[in-house]
Amino acid sequence: MTDVAVVTGGGRGIGAGLARALSERGLHVVVTDVDGDAAQRTADTLPGPATAMPLDVRDPGAHRSVAAAAADLGEVSVWVNNAGVLSTASAWEATDAEVTATVEINTLGVVHGCRAAVDVMRRGDILNVVSLSGLGPTPGLAVYGASKAAALSYTQALHTELGGARRPIRALALCPDAVSTELLRAVSDRPSSALLFTGPRVLGVDEVVAAGMAMLDAKRQLRVLPTWRGWLTRTQSVLPGVARVLTPMVARIGERRRPGG
Template sequence: MTPAQNSAAVVTGAARGFGREIARRLVARGHRVLITDLDADAVTATAAELGVAAVPADARVPADHAKVAAAAAELGPVGVWVNNAGVLRAGRVWEQPEQDVTLQVEVNLLGVVHGSRAAVEAMREHGGHLLNIASMSSHGPVPGLAVYAATKAAVLSFTTSLQGELDLARLPIRAHALCPDAADTALVRDEQASPDSAMLFSQKALLTPTAVADAAVALLDGRRVVRSIPTYRAGAMRVAGALPRLGLPVLARLRAQGDRRRVGGS
């Protein structure tokens, strides 16, 4: 695979949060980084802060991913592609506006699919690493975030299936999925006022973006396909998903706990 100091790295949705911190670490590793975001002003400001290239882009649009891939190739052979762009809307699924449902599916799932296709095309000759940011909600039910959880479960399934396809095609690309628990980002804080966001606050403390970025970049050093942080929460979520009659009552208690923390501002 192409050495870091000679390769370009793409991070989508990188104007803030996980994406910005991941980009910061890729710069430190010697990559020539290109970041994208739908918010043109914010991504330009972040690019100036980090000393990287920026392209305003919409993760929902395949042509935008192609544009990003072409711009990254001008920096060097693409060796890393991180599909980080995502949105979250809390609420009971039957009460959510149609546009919120559609937005989550298009950004969180189709954005990853379109970005992965562009990444594979960019890296198929020389190899590289494709990292998709999934979620702890990939592993089981999350009442109050049903649509979001469904999209992230699909991202996890897509990534593992994609690695199988890459292996069968003998392409030198490693696909990875990172499944972090809720973190202290604008994505989460913007939904804190909604009671349906309670599950996001059910852990003792929100993860930090820096901790998630460290875990994300560490995946690029090996062949591990899936990593969840913290690990113990992933196990509990899988049990809840496999045995919903037992798991859902437990999640209801966790939701009540999370609601107290949500209101308390933790």
């Protein structure tokens, strides 16, 4: 039976890269995106069989429709929840629309995708592309970080529950630092995005894709890219008093590195 992979947010960036990598492994890839034309463009470039479908990840029924269509193509063994949005603003300045979209897409989109995947998978891996921002407080990205923290917590709980139920499905969380994508470039002119540029460099899409694919072959449930940034971010959670003093200092470094800063 043909192995099938579903990728959300596959129209561009990390999602398109993961779709290609999975196709190169011989899976039939179902490429989904809220922009159906973008999903089709990705599908048309893949080396193996591919199907494009529009998907608004905020809609649980749409996830179930994609899952059913994927199951008709073969055995769904990989499901990648990659779709996401990035917004930066002070916690009190984010608009109602930004808050709603960020939580619905970044958190509920992952939850709905996981539930649809579990419904049709007998075995395999659910790979959720989360974020370094989900590991600790990220001033300037408060809503975004909160949405990713919730997605990470859900992923880890789901992984444990599946193990307890003796179902051979893993729920994996990939947490990369800032990545050179259209999402990052769209907010790089905002001072509130400074923390995104505090690392030595911005990650490339290929690095994140390689890390995600490696997780499918390994036992690790959580991977932070780069690892040391994860430890630093977690420290802010357990030492909030220190973080309140040091984070503005670190943000100033990011402001100098930020394009246009």
